[in-house]
Every structure is written in structure tokens, then in C-alpha cells.
Amino acid sequence: MMHKENFNQNLLRFIDESPTPFHAVANLCATLRAAGYAELLETDKWNISAPGKYFVTRDQSSLVAFSLGSKPVSETGINMAGSHTDSPCLKLKPNAAFKAHGYWQLGVEVYGGVLLNPWFDRDLSLAGRVSLCLPGGELVNRLINFERALAIIPSLAIHLDREANESRAINAQTYLPAIVATDAEDFNLEAEILNRLVADDPALRGAKVNAHELSLYPVEKAAFVGLRQEFIASPRLDNLLSCYTGAQALIDTHSEENRLIVCNDHEEVGSGSAVGALGTLLRSVIERLTESNEGFSRAIAHSTLVSTDNAHGVHPNFSDRHDKQHVPKLNGGPAIKVNAGQAYASTSSTVSLFKEACAAAKVPTQSFVSKADVRCGSTIGPLTARMLGVQTVDVGVPTFGMHSIRELAGSDDPHWLYLALNKFFERSQ
DSSP: OOOHHHHHHHHHHHHHTOSSHHHHHHHHHHHHHHTTOEEEOTTSOOOOOSSEEEEEEETTTEEEEEEEOSSOHHHHOOEEEEEEOOOOEEEEEEEEEEEETTEEEEEEEEESSOOOGGGTTOOEEEEEEEEEEOTTSOEEEEEEEOOSOOBBOOOOOGGGOTTTTTOOOOOHHHHOOEEEEETTSOOOHHHHHHHHHHHHOGGGTTOEEEEEEEEEEEOOOOEEESTTSOEEEETTHHHHHHHHHHHHHHHHOOOSSOEEEEEESOGGGTSOSTTSTTSSHHHHHHHHHHOSHHHHHHHHHHOEEEEEOOEEOOOTTOGGGSOTTOOOOTTSOOEEEOOTTSSSOOOHHHHHHHHHHHHHTTOOOEEEOOOTTSOOOOOHHHHHHHHHOOEEEEEEOEEESTTSSSEEEESSHHHHHHHHHHHHHHSOO
């Protein structure tokens, strides 16, 4: 088992190196390969053995990894943990570059429920996936990360907007285009993309950019903050924290029990895609592991999913936004999330199961329920439960500033979640 200090350092490194879902999945794949997991392709006929360790990806942004014991999945089920690879952000439009009043700017779309104000006056870079046509006609995808600060969205000075601190509505179309250069400079986004790619791979010289999926991201690194480094401040804690934690728990669990993680893209926009929780990826994997409708149904009946997605910690300046009986604190342990309307999929039996795993790991737990007059968010938990019929519990590390460009979590909680998932993965189905 990994000690907290090493775990947290690796977590921060993973987040820094994963500015987009594509990079997150690529980094998870590298970690799994190093741990002896073999890659499977959806297009191939699978020849798998038990015991055995495998992973499969879809469209480079979603992943399922699993470790098989000696007992058939249809007989014992599988212990599953789920998370999502995407985070709210600003995505470039297809024809992003334009000139206005002496500057080159990049037009963006808002992806997910972004807390927009913190995006102003930040040093921003670009990363994502580029789809290319090579000189010989071959179509390929490549990941790109400019790494350095090359864009900024400046605020309007207070002198020109005296009401900014009292009331400020942000128009996503007109306020958010990022400045990248003066119009005295020659600027061609596709040329900049190709130059960056060719610098890493000269074989791409002469390629043509057909399309791209690029996002702005802050270049400020993840860091420990607090008088005694009690906190982790970072972009994309929601939900790369859970992706890393689930993968590391999967790798570090030494058990003959069948276990699996799923990391879906597009959770922040409703999961309704081929790579989202409403897609077929996870179901397809389990069907291939069980080989029959009968086997699949029996496996699901034996299985449990722990949906891991960050929870709202009680903010000391806004404590009135929480139900007074349900106030998760940072560094108080994972929060178990419950909602009568099934925005979270937890049931008394699955809550009990997760609490026992935490008790075995000596991990404290907390409870989160939204105020009755406040609509809560949701996770992949209810969607996966609906798609598979699997019993599910929703849990998450308490966080401040969720969906901000920089979020805050306790430095104890990720490791506690890791220990709890390890015990959950060890349980006999």
C-alpha cells in the first residue's frame, strides 16, 4: 500500500500532466501498463485468462480496467469503482481564431457547469486532441499540450464597470474569447498546432489539421496549501482525483476477487455519448467477460459499484447553503451521498457495505444530503445503475470551489478514499 505522502505527490503529478480527458486516459494507460495490465482493443476478439489484468479504452477519453481472479465473473460478480475523466472548462470552437481591435483572440464554448469568474486574469495554455491527415492520406489522432502560458482572458477594469463587485453577468460569447497575440503578429492556429506537433514528431511534417478538440487550461501547478499543508489546491480535482485514486487502488489491491474501474468522459455534460456513462462501454466489457445474457445478469446481481465523485464540503463563509445535519468537512473522510430523488444512487444496503469497507480500512466517513430546497448535482452513479441494474453507492472527497478553475480538497481525504477502495476491492461478492 502506498503511503500518504507518496500517494499525494503522485496525485498532483497526475493532475498536472492531465489537462484534458485524452491526457488523463493516456496517463492512466501508462500507469496500468507499468503495473502489468495488458491492453485490449474493442475491435479485436478477446483472448483473456483468469487470473489476468487488462484494460480497454474508447475514443481515447474513457477507460475500463479490470483484474480477474480465478472465479468466473458470472459466479461471483465484480467489485467496481467509477469516476469521470472530464472537468468543466472552456473549449475552443472549430474556427476559433479571429481579430478584434488589434488583437488575435480564440472563441470558446463553455463545457459543463463552469464557475466562470475565476477564469479571468489567469495564465492559460491549450491542450487536447488533434485529428490529422498525413501526406499519404492516413488519418491519425495526436495529443497536444502547449504547456506554456499563451492565452489570457483579461477582466474589465473596475473603473469601467463600477457594479462588477455587486452584480456581474458574464456573456459567454462576448466576454470569454481569450487574447493570444496582437494583430501585428502573424497568427494561424492550425500552423501553430502543426509546429508544436512536428517539434515532438518530425514524421508529422506535411500533415493537415482536419479537426481538433482543444481546451484552455490554467498553467498554475497543483500544490499543497495551508499552515501544515492540510489542503490540496488544483484544477480538475473534480474528478481526476477519483480517477487516479480508483486506478491506484485497483493496482495495489492484492486479492483473488474480481475488480474493475471505469472512467467515463462527458459526465459534466450529461453523459449522453458513446464514451459517457449512458454509452455502452462498461456494459460491453462485462458482457464480453460473461459471454451470455444469463451470465451477465448473474454477474450484475452479485456486483456493486462505488461511484466516486467529489462532494461539497461545508464552506465556513457559506454554511447556510448546507443542511445542518450534513456538513462534510475537508479532512473528515469520504462523504457518502444520498438523495431521495435518485440524483445519487446510494441505498441503505450499499451505504452499509461501503461503511464496513471504511471501518476495515480505519477510514472515517461523513454524510452529504442537499438542503431540501436546493437542487443537487448528480454523478455517473445513477446512470450506470440504470444502464446495468447494478447496486450502487455514491461517495466523494469533500471539496471547496467545485467547478472552479482551482478547487480545494483536504490532503488526508484522497488517501483515505484509496484505502477504503482497497478494502472494497478485497471483499468477497
